[in-house]
Amino acid sequence: MDILAxxxxxxxxxxxxxxVSEEFRVLCSGALDGIGSxxxxxxxEDGEGTVMVNERNDALDHGSACMAVLSxxxxxxxxxxxxxxxxxxxxxxxxxxxxxxxxxxxxLQQLKPFAPQHLPQALNAINRVTEIFxxxxxxxxxxxxxxxxxxxxxxxxxLPDIVRDHGVERYGFxxxxxxxxxxxxxxxxGPDAADGRVxxxxxxxxxxxxxxxRGRSVDxxxxxxxxxxxxxxxxxxxxxxxxxLFLLEQEHLDAAELKALVNRESGLLGVxxxxxxMRTLVDIAPQDDRARRAVEMFCYRAxxxxxSYAAALGGIDTLVFSxxxxxxxxxxxxxxxxxxxxxxxxxDQDRNIRNLPCISRDTGRVDVRVIPTDEELMIARLTRETVxxx
Ligand SMILES: Nc1ncnc2c1ncn2[C@@H]1O[C@H](COP(=O)(O)OP(=O)(O)O)[C@@H](O)[C@H]1O
Ligand SMILES: CC(=O)OP(=O)(O)O
Ligand SMILES: [Mg+2]
Numbered sequence: 001m002d003i004l005a006x007x008x009x010x011x012x013x014x015x016x017x018x019x020v021s022e023e024f025r026v027l028c029s030g031a032l033d034g035i036g037s038x039x040x041x042x043x044x045e046d047g048e049g050t051v052m053v054n055e056r057n058d059a060l061d062h063g064s065a066c067m068a069v070l071s072x073x074x075x076x077x078x079x080x081x082x083x084x085x086x087x088x089x090x091x092x093x094x095x096x097x098x099x100x101x102x103x104x105x106x107x108l109q110q111l112k113p114f115a116p117q118h119l120p121q122a123l124n125a126i127n128r129v130t131e132i133f134x135x136x137x138x139x140x141x142x143x144x145x146x147x148x149x150x151x152x153x154x155x156x157x158x159l160p161d162i163v164r165d166h167g168v169e170r171y172g173f174x175x176x177x178x179x180x181x182x183x184x185x186x187x188x189x190g191p192d193a194a195d196g197r198v199x200x201x202x203x204x205x206x207x208x209x210x211x212x213x214r215g216r217s218v219d220x221x222x223x224x225x226x227x228x229x230x231x232x233x234x235x236x237x238x239x240x241x242x243x244x245l246f247l248l249e250q251e252h253l254d255a256a257e258l259k260a261l262v263n264r265e266s267g268l269l270g271v272x273x274x275x276x277x278m279r280t281l282v283d284i285a286p287q288d289d290r291a292r293r294a295v296e297m298f299c300y301r302a303x304x305x306x307x308s309y310a311a312a313l314g315g316i317d318t319l320v321f322s323x324x325x326x327x328x329x330x331x332x333x334x335x336x337x338x339x340x341x342x343x344x345x346x347x348d349q350d351r352n353i354r355n356l357p358c359i360s361r362d363t364g365r366v367d368v369r370v371i372p373t374d375e376e377l378m379i380a381r382l383t384r385e386t387v388x389x390x
Contacts, residue, residue, distance in 0.1 A: 001388070002027070004073065004080035004136070005379035006129070008062070008088075008122040010226070011035055011205055013069050015044075016376035017077050020384055024377060028077055032057055035065045042068060052076060062121035070125075070132050082137045083129050084383030086176055086375060088118035088226065090142030092167055097145070097382045100126060100138040108140070114167070115225065117263055139383040146175030147210070147217040154219040154312075172220035174202045178210050180378040181320055184371045188357060189318065193367065196317035199309045201302065202373065203332070204323030205233045205276075209302070211309035219312050221305055227262050230305065231298045233276035236266035268294045278325045278332065299335035306336070310343050316366050319345060321359075322373040330355065337368065 003024075007014040012033035018024040030044025030053070042057040053072060059065035085100070091111040098104055105126060112119045129138060147170075155170050157163070178200050186194035198212040207230045210220040221229025221237075231237045239262070247253045253261070269276035271294035274284070278295070285292040310316050321333050330352045337347050344365025352359040360368035 001082065001384070002078055002080045003380045003383050004083045004133075005086075005376040005383070006083060006125055007086040007375050007379065008066075008118065008125050009086075009205070010117050011037070013062070013065055013121075013125070014376060015069060015073065016380065017073070017080060018377070018380045020380070024380055028052060028073075029376065030069075032059060032065045032069050035059050035062055040065070042072060044072070063124055066121070066125050066128050070128050074132050079133050080136050082139060082383050082387050083133065084139045084141050084379040084386075085122055085126060085129075086143060086379055087122050087140045088143045088173060089115035089171065090140075090144045090148075091171075092169075094140070094142050095145050095148040097139055097141045097386045099386060100140050104140060114171075116259070117226065137387050139386045141176060141379045141382045143173045143175045144171040146178050147172030147220050150217050150219065157223070168224055170220075170223035172208070172210070172217065173222045173226045174206070174208045174210070174220075175217075176375045176378045176382075177202045177322065177373040178212070178217070180374055181322055181371050182212065182215060183378075185318065185320060185369070188371070189367065189369070193318050197313040197315055198318045198320065199306055199313070199316050200320045200322070201306075201326050201336075202323040203230075203302070203321065203326035206235065207232045207237075207302075207323065207325070209305050209309065211312045213313055219309065231271075231301050232267040233278070234264050234267045234269045236262045236270070237301065268298060271297060278329060282329060282331050295332070295335070299332060299338075302336045303338070303340065306340060306345070307343070316343060316345070318367045318369065320369045320371050322371050327370055327372050328355070333359065333368075333370070 001020045003018045003020055005016050012031050014031040016029035017027045019027050026047040028044055028046050032042045034040040038058055040057045040059050043054040044052045046052055057068055059068055089111050091114060108123060181200050182194050195214055200210045202208055206226055208220060208222045211218045227235045229237050268281060272281055272291045275281055281291045281295050285295055325332055334347055334352055337345050346361045346364035347359055348361045355370060358369055
């Protein structure tokens with residue numbers, strides 16, 4: 001069985017085609033990233049790492065990016081038997097992957113207001129796949145599913161019931177990544193580690209953390225929408241609600257302006273004034289005060305969250321860094337962990353700089369790890385389980 005995994009993110013569409021038998025063999029994996037930035041690029045490699053395409057693609061929006069990706073796949077690769085989609089929001093109802101029927105797609109349409117930066121694009125991708133690969137079964141895999149069993153004290157906002165009745169509660173995201181990371185943690189560190197008190201840090205363009213105990217999400221930083229929680233590349237993360245009220249009432253910003261502000265103009269980009277790309281900011285920080293402040297704020301907020309998750313879990317056994325920043329920036333990892341020795345978090349700077357899988361000191365109580373995430377492989381596994389349950 002060939003399974004295509006489609007990961008519609010906020011600024012990219014990533015994809016992988018797997019040939020599935022006993023294991024999942026990558027036939028091709030790639031992405032169109034930088035959508036709308038005028039620096040877009042479509043790139044893909046085959047399973048041996050040979051470049052199949054690497055070209056500029058100035059897709060101005062997700063619609064044209066999606067067409068470009070699927071047309072390229074259709075022209076170069078075998079038609080998939082099944083296609084799994086990352087669906088960022090499953091609303092209150094979806095706690096596990098489902099076959100995409102007309103009814104499910106209709107229900108997902110209703111959820112668009114819950115994730116306006118992600119869901120319209122994913123629904124568009126489902127429609128395009130239906131046109132281009134009419135024989136393929138399609139499956140929806142939800143980013144929110146992993147967190148649906150969070151305990152009520154973490155799941156609800158201190159708001160009146162009437163607001164909760166509208167579906168306003170804490171959903172949490174990056175669940176496909178977290179599920180994958182837990183599986184990898186079990187593989188590399190054993191079942192006891194994966195079953196313990198774990199903090200998972202998915203630090204990418206979108207960034208979040210999850211506190212996990214016995215394999216279950218106990219709390220996570222993103223709440224109702226992917227704009228909440230940690231400071232991100234262009235998203236503000238958590239704000240005092242009074243900030244939005246002030247901007248609304250006193251500065252007369254309308255809904256569209258507030259949306260743009262918290263999703264696209266804040267975070268690392270807003271504070272530095274130059275870039276939302278952590279790599280750039282770390283490079284220029286020594287001679288740029290605003291860039292340095294942006295990086296420091298990012299790390300401070302992440303560090304503070306680890307402290308609060310130590311309280312939520314009653315201590316931490318394992319801390320995992322992942323996502324583009326977590327996997328590649330030894331500087332950010334070091335800064336985030338700085339001063340956390342009182343929790344047993346002590347980095348071995350040599351291991352950290354060399355990006356080794358385990359970066360803590362042998363004497364530290366907490367095992368600190370770097371694990372590359374693979375949302376596409378997780379989507380493909382869940383898709384296989386859904387179309388051909390064992
Ligand atoms: N060596 C590095 N140092 C710092 N940041 C990095 C490095 N490599 C990648 N990043 C950052 O990772 C982010 C992208 O993360 P990624 O998880 O790939 O994004 P997405 O959320 O789009 O999947 C970018 O902000 C990029 O700057
Ligand atoms: C949920 C979320 O933030 O996704 P991404 O990191 O792909 O933007
Ligand atoms: Mg992502």
